[in-house]
Amino acid sequence: MVDELADIPFNHSLQILVEAMFESVKEIFQPTEEQMERFINAFISRLPKYMQEAISPSLAA
Numbered sequence: 001m002v003d004e005l006a007d008i009p010f011n012h013s014l015q016i017l018v019e020a021m022f023e024s025v026k027e028i029f030q031p032t033e034e035q036m037e038r039f040i041n042a043f044i045s046r047l048p049k050y051m052q053e054a055i056s057p058s059l060a061a
Helices: 010-029 033-045 049-054
Strands: none
Touching: 010 033, 010 049
16 A cells, blocks of 8 residues: 555655645634735744755745
8 A cells, every 4th residue: 555655755745734834824813914924934944954945935935
């Protein structure tokens, strides 16, 4: 069964998780764009460098 599952690259799986978290924050807390940008920047800055580099620039902006 494990052989049948496709490997998801680390970068892709991290991006999926981060996008899901950001969308959940938007839905539940309904922040302004400025608040969301501040949250994203604060969140990403707390990640280890290898994770920061794995997240696409569109999320980090």
